[in-house]
Amino acid sequence: MSGLIVSDLSISHGAISAVKNLSFSVDQGQLAAIIGSNGAGKTTLLRALSGLIPVAGGGATWKGQTLLGRKAEDLVRAGIVHVSEGKSVIPELNVKENLALGGIWRKDKKDVAAATEEVFELFPRLRERIEQSADTLSGGERQMLAIGRALIARPELLLLDEPSLGLAPLIIDQIFTAINQLRHRLGLTVVLVEQNAMSALKIADIGIIINVGSLVTSGPSKELLADANLRAAYLGY
Amino acid sequence: MRKSKALSALTFLALGLALLGLSNFVDELRVYQGAQIGVYIIAISSIILLTGYSGQISLGHGALMAIGGYSAVLSFTYWHLPVLLAFTVGALSSALAGFILGMAAARLSGPYLAGTTLALAVGLPSLANQFHILGGEQGLSFDIGEAPKWIADKTVGEFTQYKWFFWITVLCTLVTMWFIKNLLQSRYGRTWKAVRGNPSAAALSGINVGRSKVLAFTVSSALAGLAGALLAMLLGLVAPMAFTLTLSFTIVTGAVLAGVTNLAGSIVGALVLVVIPELTDAVATHLGGSQKITANLPGLITSVLLILTVIFAPNGPQLHKRMRASKKESSNTIK
Amino acid sequence: MLILDTLLIGLSSGAIYALMALALVLVWRSTRVVNFAQAGQAILSTYIGYEVMNRTHSYWISIPFAIIAGGAIAAFIDAVIMRALAKRSHKGSVAEIAPVIATLGMLGLIRSLTGAIWGNEYLQYTSPVSGKGYLIGGHTIPFSPQNTVIVVGALLVMGVFAVIFKFTNLGLALRAASFQPEISRLAGIRVDRIRTIGWAFAGSAGAVAGALVTPTSYLSPNSLDLLLVSGFVAAVIGGLDSLIGAVLGGLILGVGFAFILQYIGTSVTFSAAFIILIVVLFVRPRGILGSKVGRRDA
Numbered sequence: 001m002s003g004l005i006v007s008d009l010s011i012s013h014g015a016i017s018a019v020k021n022l023s024f025s026v027d028q029g030q031l032a033a034i035i036g037s038n039g040a041g042k043t044t045l046l047r048a049l050s051g052l053i054p055v056a057g058g059g060a061t062w063k064g065q066t067l068l069g070r071k072a073e074d075l076v077r078a079g080i081v082h083v084s085e086g087k088s089v090i091p092e093l094n095v096k097e098n099l100a101l102g103g104i105w106r107k108d109k110k111d112v113a114a115a116t117e118e119v120f121e122l123f124p125r126l127r128e129r130i131e132q133s134a135d136t137l138s139g140g141e142r143q144m145l146a147i148g149r150a151l152i153a154r155p156e157l158l159l160l161d162e163p164s165l166g167l168a169p170l171i172i173d174q175i176f177t178a179i180n181q182l183r184h185r186l187g188l189t190v191v192l193v194e195q196n197a198m199s200a201l202k203i204a205d206i207g208i209i210i211n212v213g214s215l216v217t218s219g220p221s222k223e224l225l226a227d228a229n230l231r232a233a234y235l236g237y
Numbered sequence: 238m239r240k241s242k243a244l245s246a247l248t249f250l251a252l253g254l255a256l257l258g259l260s261n262f263v264d265e266l267r268v269y270q271g272a273q274i275g276v277y278i279i280a281i282s283s284i285i286l287l288t289g290y291s292g293q294i295s296l297g298h299g300a301l302m303a304i305g306g307y308s309a310v311l312s313f314t315y316w317h318l319p320v321l322l323a324f325t326v327g328a329l330s331s332a333l334a335g336f337i338l339g340m341a342a343a344r345l346s347g348p349y350l351a352g353t354t355l356a357l358a359v360g361l362p363s364l365a366n367q368f369h370i371l372g373g374e375q376g377l378s379f380d381i382g383e384a385p386k387w388i389a390d391k392t393v394g395e396f397t398q399y400k401w402f403f404w405i406t407v408l409c410t411l412v413t414m415w416f417i418k419n420l421l422q423s424r425y426g427r428t429w430k431a432v433r434g435n436p437s438a439a440a441l442s443g444i445n446v447g448r449s450k451v452l453a454f455t456v457s458s459a460l461a462g463l464a465g466a467l468l469a470m471l472l473g474l475v476a477p478m479a480f481t482l483t484l485s486f487t488i489v490t491g492a493v494l495a496g497v498t499n500l501a502g503s504i505v506g507a508l509v510l511v512v513i514p515e516l517t518d519a520v521a522t523h524l525g526g527s528q529k530i531t532a533n534l535p536g537l538i539t540s541v542l543l544i545l546t547v548i549f550a551p552n553g554p555q556l557h558k559r560m561r562a563s564k565k566e567s568s569n570t571i572k
Numbered sequence: 573m574l575i576l577d578t579l580l581i582g583l584s585s586g587a588i589y590a591l592m593a594l595a596l597v598l599v600w601r602s603t604r605v606v607n608f609a610q611a612g613q614a615i616l617s618t619y620i621g622y623e624v625m626n627r628t629h630s631y632w633i634s635i636p637f638a639i640i641a642g643g644a645i646a647a648f649i650d651a652v653i654m655r656a657l658a659k660r661s662h663k664g665s666v667a668e669i670a671p672v673i674a675t676l677g678m679l680g681l682i683r684s685l686t687g688a689i690w691g692n693e694y695l696q697y698t699s700p701v702s703g704k705g706y707l708i709g710g711h712t713i714p715f716s717p718q719n720t721v722i723v724v725g726a727l728l729v730m731g732v733f734a735v736i737f738k739f740t741n742l743g744l745a746l747r748a749a750s751f752q753p754e755i756s757r758l759a760g761i762r763v764d765r766i767r768t769i770g771w772a773f774a775g776s777a778g779a780v781a782g783a784l785v786t787p788t789s790y791l792s793p794n795s796l797d798l799l800l801v802s803g804f805v806a807a808v809i810g811g812l813d814s815l816i817g818a819v820l821g822g823l824i825l826g827v828g829f830a831f832i833l834q835y836i837g838t839s840v841t842f843s844a845a846f847i848i849l850i851v852v853l854f855v856r857p858r859g860i861l862g863s864k865v866g867r868r869d870a
Contacts, residue, residue: 076760533687540680
């Protein structure tokens with residue numbers, strides 16, 4: 001079933017072209033890892049898909065409906081939720097308030113409460129820190145909080161930007177395990193942007209490798225992991 | 238290079254003579270308004286230098302004008318200095334105040350600088366009530382006397398007081414413009430542009446950003462001081478009422494309307510400030526509007542112009558056009 | 573006794589400064605612009621209150637009208653002017669100061685407009701409550717029933733704000749949107765709309781300040797200009813982005829001014845505002861409760 005389809009997408013920063021004629025697709029319920037080095041255009045791509053920046057050309061649809069030209073806040077309400085780079089929490093607010101923010105606009109308050117409870121079950125640490133201000137949290141806890149807030153919006157498509165950035169290996173494992181559990185349990189479609197190629201491809205169904213804004217290759221993640229050339233050139237080990 | 242400099246000097250000279258000649262053929266009111274335009278040109282240039290070239294904002298230049306005005310009048314009255322020398326004293330005093338303010342300003346960013354200079358504009362004129370020598374609310378009168386005989390005798394018709402004001406203002410304005418033009422082409426001018434464009438890059442390339450900003454503030458203040466002294470001459474007095482917050486706002490408005498990055502625009506800005514009240518007066522009288530409306534129409538129109546300019550052509554009409562042109566060019570080359 | 577009197581005067585004027593500072597801080601937090609038009613917005617709302625009072629002959633009825641007008645004017649300015657300005661996200665040397673200039677333009681526009689409608693002369697917007705000081709033990713203190721109205725009114729506004737900001741979803745959205753607009757959008761908050769609501773709150777606070785303080789003096793198109801400066805200084809003392817800081821800054825400034833007036837003289841008041849501002853900016857640039865962002869890059 002067609003989920004996310006990106007076709008011939010180009011994005012530019014002023015005169016500089018950040019993403020060039022990129023095409024790929026992610027089926028519903030799949031977890032896609034977008035791999036590439038720093039400056040490959042991964043973050044730019046996610047920002048365009050979630051409505052934060054305009055594109056220069058091409059198309060992007062989710063379940064047949066375009067994502068382009070819509071406001072970020074409206075896309076969230078349509079189930080496309082982006083957890084941006086760098087532990088996207090609001091440090092001035094406490095854990096409870098950060099989580100509440102994800103559901104303010106939702107009419108079904110019962111379900112917001114239920115979703116919040118699920119988040120606490122997934123990340124028990126957040127419950128322990130509920131009154132704590134977000135800037136006192138560790139990097140891993142912030143990432144949990146950011147993902148937790150996204151879940152309260154009951155997303156269908158989750159866009160995750162570098163959840164492993166700056167975290168210790170043990171924490172990275174925890175986060176990735178949680179992401180993997182989530183998508184199986186909730187039937188989420190996940191687009192995971194990562195520099196940490198190994199961890200990402202291990203849980204992903206498909207991998208999409210981009211370099212300097214262009215597609216290098218895409219395919220089932222097992223095949224990508226098995227390709228010695230790719231491993232040497234892009235996966236960094 | 239030297240040739241073009243000589244040529245531009247000649248242009249300035251010719252312009253001056255033409256203006257002075259012109260003063261013989263128009264009526265008194267126009268001569269006076271001509272002098273007003275000259276004062277505004279200098280004041281607006283001081284803002285353009287500060288904001289357009291050095292990227293700092295001041296809502297308190299009215300206060301710096303007051304310092305220039307009071308210093309000129311005091312030195313004229315008590316030291317019996319010749320007028321032009323008194324004006325120089327005015328400019329230098331403002332420069333000193335501007336230097337001190339600039340030191341503070343270099344540490345402050347946009348909103349804080351705007352608020353601090355605003356507080357200065359509100360606070361400073363009230364000092365006049367504090368010191369007896371400043372004459373309180375009534376202020377001090379300033380009568381520069383009539384033109385010397387050797388000038389008056391050589392011109393056509395009667396050499397009126399206003400014509401003398403006009404001549405002095407034209408002289409000061411031309412000298413100021415000449416000075417700024419050369420300053421902007423000098424090392425300092427280029428430094429300001431570099432700092433305005435990208436402060437961190439400028440700092441990395443060895444420019445002392447703080448010093449550059451303080452210098453811009455000092456020079457700008459000197460110009461404001463000169464404008465204040467000239468304004469005092471035109472009004473025949475210095476008083477707190479002459480240097481209100483409105484004056485500070487007016488010259489910022491003039492600078493924005495002129496296009497804050499365009500020195501030549503100061504002429505347009507000054508013209509607008511003097512012509513709009515004239516026009517609205519005529520319109521209001523014609524339509525028989527009440528005094529309330531006549532008195533407030535100019536402010537209304539300049540404010541609307543200011544808002545529209547800042548939304549639709551924030552860098553001034555000229556630069557806006559240029560930026561659009563260069564944008565087109567760059568997008569063409571990409572394709 | 574004299575010290576107590578001075579404190580009381582300071583409390584009353586400090587309450588007004590605090591309201592103005594609140595208005596400036598609310599806008600600063602959401603839009604990163606010092607709204608110089610706030611003096612104009614407050615004066616226009618006060619004129620509207622004045623008109624309502626002339627028709628209804630009630631000061632008390634006129635106040636809610638002034639508050640609503642203040643909110644509506646502010647929302648209009650944000651939704652029309654500031655949004656247009658943000659949309660044309662221009663680069664260049666003046667991009668940074670364009671919003672400040674726009675608020676100056678609005679200040680000029682509103683002043684001229686009020687002048688054209690009501691004239692530039694001084695009008696009386698009177699409160700039914702006495703402006704004469706209370707008589708305590710044969711001694712008239714400089715604190716009048718109207719001062720009580722001012723302090724109580726300001727406290728009410730602060731209380732309402734505190735409840736909204738701390739305990740409601742709207743308050744949560746307002747805080748989130750002003751701290752981290754982008755993350756808030758990604759959480760589904762309609763940040764543009766929330767910002768306009770923030771402006772409306774600011775406008776209402778300014779309107780309360782105008783409606784409460786005007787009966788103690790007079791009403792003219794620029795009678796609140798000095799209040800703008802005091803409000804700004806108070807906001808800076810409080811750290812410019814803290815609501816509690818704004819209230820404290822207002823009270824500190826009010827009491828400070830009262831002592832200067834009492835012991836040095838009336839003529840230095842506004843030079844004092846400037847000097848206090850400079851001292852705060854140099855000694856403690858982030859104010860008493862400001863966030864850690866330095867003033868230089870704020």
